[in-house]
Structure formats: structure tokens, C-alpha cells
Amino acid sequence: MSHLFTIGPVEMYPETLEIGGKQVPYFRNDEFSNVVFSVNEGLKRLLFNEDGEIVLLTSSGTGAMEATIMNCFTKEDNLIVIDGGSFGHRFTQICDVHEIPYEAVNVAFGETLTREMIEEKLGNDKFTGLLVNLDETSNGQLYDIKMLSDVCKENDLIFVVDAISAFLADEVNMDKYAIDAVILSSQKALSLAPGLSIVALSERMLKRVEVIDSKSIYFDFKDHLKNAERGQTPFTPAVRIIIELEDMVKRLEEKGVDNIIKETNEIATYFRKRVKEIGLDYPSYPLSNAVTPIIFPDNNADVVYKELIKDYGFVVNPSGGDFAKSMFRVSHVGNQSIECCEALIRAISETLKKLE
Amino acid sequence: MSHLFTIGPVEMYPETLEIGGKQVPYFRNDEFSNVVFSVNEGLKRLLFNEDGEIVLLTSSGTGAMEATIMNCFTKEDNLIVIDGGSFGHRFTQICDVHEIPYEAVNVAFGETLTREMIEEKLGNDKFTGLLVNLDETSNGQLYDIKMLSDVCKENDLIFVVDAISAFLADEVNMDKYAIDAVILSSQKALSLAPGLSIVALSERMLKRVEVIDSKSIYFDFKDHLKNAERGQTPFTPAVRIIIELEDMVKRLEEKGVDNIIKETNEIATYFRKRVKEIGLDYPSYPLSNAVTPIIFPDNNADVVYKELIKDYGFVVNPSGGDFAKSMFRVSHVGNQSIECCEALIRAISETLKKLE
Numbered sequence: 140m141s142h143l144f145t146i147g148p149v150e151m152y153p154e155t156l157e158i159g160g161k162q163v164p165y166f167r168n169d170e171f172s173n174v175v176f177s178v179n180e181g182l183k184r185l186l187f188n189e190d191g192e193i194v195l196l197t198s199s200g201t202g203a204m205e206a207t208i209m210n211c212f213t214k215e216d217n218l219i220v221i222d223g224g225s226f227g228h229r230f231t232q233i234c235d236v237h238e239i240p241y242e243a244v245n246v247a248f249g250e251t252l253t254r255e256m257i258e259e260k261l262g263n264d265k266f267t268g269l270l271v272n273l274d275e276t277s278n279g280q281l282y283d284i285k286m287l288s289d290v291c292k293e294n295d296l297i298f299v300v301d302a303i304s305a306f307l308a309d310e311v312n313m314d315k316y317a318i319d320a321v322i323l324s325s326q327k328a329l330s331l332a333p334g335l336s337i338v339a340l341s342e343r344m345l346k347r348v349e350v351i352d353s354k355s356i357y358f359d360f361k362d363h364l365k366n367a368e369r370g371q372t373p374f375t376p377a378v379r380i381i382i383e384l385e386d387m388v389k390r391l392e393e394k395g396v397d398n399i400i401k402e403t404n405e406i407a408t409y410f411r412k413r414v415k416e417i418g419l420d421y422p423s424y425p426l427s428n429a430v431t432p433i434i435f436p437d438n439n440a441d442v443v444y445k446e447l448i449k450d451y452g453f454v455v456n457p458s459g460g461d462f463a464k465s466m467f468r469v470s471h472v473g474n475q476s477i478e479c480c481e482a483l484i485r486a487i488s489e490t491l492k493k494l495e
Numbered sequence: 496m497s498h499l500f501t502i503g504p505v506e507m508y509p510e511t512l513e514i515g516g517k518q519v520p521y522f523r524n525d526e527f528s529n530v531v532f533s534v535n536e537g538l539k540r541l542l543f544n545e546d547g548e549i550v551l552l553t554s555s556g557t558g559a560m561e562a563t564i565m566n567c568f569t570k571e572d573n574l575i576v577i578d579g580g581s582f583g584h585r586f587t588q589i590c591d592v593h594e595i596p597y598e599a600v601n602v603a604f605g606e607t608l609t610r611e612m613i614e615e616k617l618g619n620d621k622f623t624g625l626l627v628n629l630d631e632t633s634n635g636q637l638y639d640i641k642m643l644s645d646v647c648k649e650n651d652l653i654f655v656v657d658a659i660s661a662f663l664a665d666e667v668n669m670d671k672y673a674i675d676a677v678i679l680s681s682q683k684a685l686s687l688a689p690g691l692s693i694v695a696l697s698e699r700m701l702k703r704v705e706v707i708d709s710k711s712i713y714f715d716f717k718d719h720l721k722n723a724e725r726g727q728t729p730f731t732p733a734v735r736i737i738i739e740l741e742d743m744v745k746r747l748e749e750k751g752v753d754n755i756i757k758e759t760n761e762i763a764t765y766f767r768k769r770v771k772e773i774g775l776d777y778p779s780y781p782l783s784n785a786v787t788p789i790i791f792p793d794n795n796a797d798v799v800y801k802e803l804i805k806d807y808g809f810v811v812n813p814s815g816g817d818f819a820k821s822m823f824r825v826s827h828v829g830n831q832s833i834e835c836c837e838a839l840i841r842a843i844s845e846t847l848k849k850l851e
Binding site for chain 1: 497499501503504506507512513515516517518519520521522523553554555556557558561562585588589592593680682688689690691710711712713729730731732733734735736810812813
């Protein structure tokens, strides 16, 4: 027996595995174009981006982050980047490589991002855009999307949201929050295999993309958007994941995005209550519903991680670098339930007793 | 019933589909590192590149072509590009975008690439490298690898071979032909789902990569090579396809690369003989064992294509643009056999009679 509590890949659904086991069909035909049309229309509705467009990229989320920067910004821009962990920091590295001017708002571990921290930077210069990983997956902090949206509206900033781990766990409404680009990846709450990323572009952003020279063949959004008009991609895509995505999008739409977020919130809330009850803790900054970082006062998170796999087949998400011993992370996205949570809590509790 | 005679995705093997139907595991651990080590070592043996290294990219083959140009060449280079179809032409487009100087050797449809055509260009300038799609998949021409290798050796050219459709169908021996980079993709003869590409780099090319600034985060070979030392990739890879690849590489090694090429050649030879016997034809230039383009004298390839799907469930590979009516292509890679070939020949023959 095995159950994934990792943040990506996540525990997948039987419906997806059934598709995964089938012959991958030929794709340069109307049948596959209809799959792409269905996926793109469904994603637009789930993201509240009905006037925008969808780009399907065969790459990891980082590929999609880089593609977004390359297609949506130039050296004439000046960006605010929320750098509160390894994924926020990745945005700064991408800007460095592509020589896009930016100012990083650093959020130290444990600190909560505030409007003042951003305004301090805004006073210094003229800015054109803001990049954020809405849920900084490395530590689970969920930034305040309303505050970020207000800052962008008031300062006329192009608003780019990496919602790779926030989507379906927390509210990501492009229309309501005037988001210009949302970046998603297949292996998070969409619960598919890794290898496909998605960029949703607003109507405003599409106008920007039109006039920017992306300096890439593979990641050229203009070429992707032109091909999407006929339900295709410029190059052979991750066909199997796109077919899984069509099935998943249909099921998500049947359930409703609000209900999915509510259910994820219920699981996360239950789990966090139980974490405290067994004598452990989690950070006090605002957390995404997608993930709970558990803090181990005895600095034995790495030992517990291994025991959970060995004794229970439960795979939680280890933390890297400085946090390897003090913290591991538990996903609430994918095929999860209160029952799974409870089984994990008991397993952690028993393991800690065993290690005493 | 359905059988794919397309060039990618190809008809897959039951062993691969079994893996495809399983939960994708977490990958930042020793278990997955061992999978990557096993894949990379096996690929090095299959490509005769034991002193080189392997880069696994989550992208289509075009992504890998672009990544190779970005990591292996600079504006100081000057390349010869064999441009004999849409894939050769893609190399010129990539060079244009990245401002890599080049001279294209154009091979018109029906014409055979000769040494003289390359030497004509070589006389004009100083060159540093040569790019070729060994099997120009759009029309099936197999270029003479020994001739190309000799030209590169004699003129001290870095030799880059896109073997996306030639690998396992025709000889691709990096050691014997002094190839510096080979580009592969998961959905051709490796018979896996699309979404993973592979670049094998020679020892000489590794030294080049070390000193070139790739101007990319996602496609940075230096970062990939550093991560490969611990059996990992910099970003979440197409985990499921890499696991399928481990299984496939093991089975290919058991069978032996020479035997696989021989078997593919037998299928292609049988099929071509039968094509002539039913009154059809194929091009007279040298053909890869991977694919046979069939020429339809009555310009009804598109009609036959549709009838084959409707009546038999056989999906052949349509040709694009100018060739849509005069030609379609039949793959001999993937899960193919003489029996499948014969069934397809009979189906084509019956369809043509029906259409008379």
C-alpha cells in the first residue's frame, strides 16, 4: 500500500490512470483538435478568463514561468518580484538571464508579505509589472491575492500569478483580480502526470504578446496561439496528458471550482487541527489550502519521513536545504480525504512515539 | 481495432502501457535517481557514447533541437545546415532566432544529398559545425552518415545529428562517426508517449557546453548535467515517461541495437516490395528504415488515409502541404511486424479497388 502526500506528483485518480494505460493516439487530426478545444474552453471557465486564451506547453512549470517572462516582458519593463522562497527566487533568476529589470521584495521565512513591503519598493522607481508565486510552494505561504491585485490596479502593473500549487486549492479568479497571466502545471491539483504546463493569458496580455519578440522557437506564444485556433500545438505535445486533462477539466467543471476549493479547505483545516492535537506545529503566516508544512521541534522531520514510507507507505514531501530536518510538507491536493489525513496523523503520532 | 502506422506517437508495447496506467511516484529520492542513472547509462551504450553524457529534457524534439543550438553554439560559430524538408528547415529557423550564422544546403524533394552539395558551401567560408536531421522525417530521406561524418572530420566541424526518427531504425553510432550531439524523442522508435526528449553529448561537446552561456534557465545543459550527477533533473521532469524509458532501454539492450535495426530493415524491405507489387511507388532517394512514403499516382492519398481509418482502424501518417494528396507515410518503428505490414498492404489494395 502506498499513498502520496507529496505536492507533485500528487495521488492521482483512477479515471486518470485508466487513460494513462491506453495507447496514445495520433494527434494531427480533428479528434485531437476537439480535445484541445474542450481543454482550453474548460480552463478558461475554471480560471474566469473567458476573454483570454490558453497556451499548452510541454514542459515543467519552470519552463512555463520562463516562457511567460520571455513572451510578456522586454528590457524596457521593470518588475516587482515577490521573492519569498525558492520558487519566487526562480522568477528573479529568469529575469536575470533574460535581462529584464526587476526589484525583488524579499520575504524571510516566517515573515508575512504585507502591502507596505511592496510599497516601499514602488516608491523608488517606475514599475510595469508584478510577478508572484501565489502559494510559495517551498514553505506554503499564501500571499494575499486581493492586496496584490489592488496594488497592481492602482499602479497599472501587469499582474502575473504562478498558481502552480494554488490553483483549485485557493481562489484564482483572473477576472475578479485582473490577473494578466496565470501559470499552472499538470502534476499539482490537476492530479495528472508531470510534463504539461499551462499559461492563461488575459485579453490585455494578448495585446502585449502580439508585439513582443520572444527570442524562442519552442516557447513562442504567438506560434502557440495561432496553432490553438485550429486546436493544435506547434510541436508534438504531451498528447497523453492533454487527454487526461480533458477528462479532468470536465469532472472539475461538474463539481464546480468553489466546491473543490471548499473541500480542500476542509481537509487542510481538519489536518492542521490534528497536527496541533498531536503536539506538532505549523507556521503562523497565512497558508495555502494546498499544503501544510509541519514543524518538528526535535529536528527529526527527515527521520519521520523515512519511517512513514517504510512502515505505512505514506510519502510526504521533504523540505530542502536548511529545513530538511525541521520541516516536511503535506499536500492536500490530489485524491485526498479526511480519512487519508487521519491515517497520516496516526502514522506520524505512532512514529514519533516509536522514536522517543 | 486500431493500429498506428504513424511516425509518432507510434504503436506502443503492452509493457509500456502497463507502466503508463500506474500512479506516478515521487521523484526527489534515491529510487528515482537510480532510474535516471539506469536510463542514462543504457542510452550511452545504445548510442556508443560511453565517454559522453545524457541530458533528459521535458519537451518535444523541437525543444531539444533549440536547446542544443543554444547550449552548443554562439554567434562566433558558422554552421552548415542540411535543409531538405520541414525538420531541416526548422534548424535554420532556430539559428535565425538565436542569431547563429549558418549556410543552408537545400535539398529539393526527390533530390539526393551529395558530398558535392556540401563542399560547394564549404569553399565559401570558414565553418565550425554541421546540423542534420539524419532521417528527414517529412519525406523519409536518409542522409549518408558516413559521408557527413567524413566531411565533419576533414573540416573539423562539430557534428550534430537529429536522430529523432532514425534512432533504432538506422545506424547512429556516436563513437564510429564522431558525432558530438544526438537528439532523440520519446515517441519515435523508443515507442513511449510524447513529452520527453534526449540529447546525448560527446566528450568534446561537453567541453564546449561548459564555456557557453545558454541564455536559458529551463534549457541550461550545465544545470542539467550537474543534476544528472545525482540522478536528477533541475525541474520536475516527465517522471512517467522516464520510468517507461528505463524499462524500454533494458529491453532494447537485451535485444541488441544491431538486431533491432536489422528487424526494422526487414519490415521496411518487405513493405516496399509489396508497395510496388500492388502498383504503387515510393521515392527513389535513399530511405530510412523508419518510414516509407507511398506515392499515389491518382493523387488520392488523403482519401485512402480516411478510408483506412474508417474501414480498418489503420492510422497512417498523412503528409502536409504540397504532398497532402500525392503521398502518405507509413512507419516501421514501434510495435510493428511483417504481419501488420501485410494487413496494411491488403487494406490499401482493397481501398484502391473500392475507389476505382
